[in-house]
Amino acid sequence: MYKHIFFDLDHTLWDHHVNSKIALEEVYQLFQLKDLGIATPEKFYHKFNEVNHKLWLDYERSKISQAELRHARFRIIFSALGVDNHEKCDAISDTYLEISPRKPYLLPYTQEILTYLKPKYPLHIITNGFDEIQDVKMNSGGIKHYFGHIVTSQNSGFKKPDPEIFHYALDLVKAKPKECLMIGDTFYTDVLGAMSVGIDAVFFNPNDQRHPEKPTFQIRHLKELKAIL
Template identity: 45%
Template structure:
């Protein structure tokens, strides 16, 4: 595992943040949404699985589908169509009994949730007076701005670059190059902050951009990274 580096290596002008799992607390917001859907559709009537099992199975299946999506092996539509069918099938619910519209309801309710990671607003308040802030995300374009509005994050960011807008998915270096071009930033004056070693750290590295690996769970790894933090408040130590 690389030793976290919190010594500023250069002067940055543009900071690019990932959104889900970095600023916006996807797991907490998804958990609340899934529990609501479990009750709304009375999934407990089957008596064969708990709400905790429903949330856990969905999370594992959704993560696996996102990995396929990020490697361009399935489409956005396919991801949305199959995630609840596969979740409930795993729990013993026949496909014919999967509640109509449950995936659409999830997509509608989830981005209205507002949970963010600790110190998100405090750190962004500190950074926006010193840097130009942007977002770069693989999240679906139709819900990213709702998430930002719901969590009071919109005003912090000059540009919101999505994979759908750029035509590429992180970690493809072309998405980062698109972001640099769109924002007028140079790679050597830019810094990428994200939670995903492959999508955020490796993708930025391949585009010549320094990286901050946000690793709140202190996962072991052997990646060569520029900086590593376990809490967003640590950004203030070197930015």
């Protein structure tokens, strides 16, 4: 039924939470953040998740730019944790973006399902992440060789859920929407974005989130893709 399979990367294949937590612990120690008033690495990590999630929503809705996301993230985190000294924030941001993508951890069954799918379908990535960082992540996780085209918000000029990023991907693979399947963990950007242009979508939903709209398919583990593909 399908001729091409598109995957999201972060939180779908590459384990952003695990890799980010390890990187932030390293940043915490490297910059001696306890001395600045951030009590524990755990508080730093939890506040990062909260702030980063909100900023990425703003980025995906074109409310802020890539540069604003990078520049503001740790300043907002510091302020929220009661630290007014932002002198090291840019250096922390650069260090985090250097360390985090080099962590190798993948979501459960990632290697297994990609090995299963690769002989059957051309596989591709559609991500709102940044070119150089996503490339490092895939190499660190040992999965880049599975994919043909890597579509990012930078090389396409559009961000999910904008229909144009999906049209860009369809043009690259020379396929019709009904010939493709999108797999991702974010309902708004991955699922609704793909379905808005006629591409069937698998909602990777390990936390059993509820949404009023129905995806084409829904799974809690990547291994469940074997029943669909």
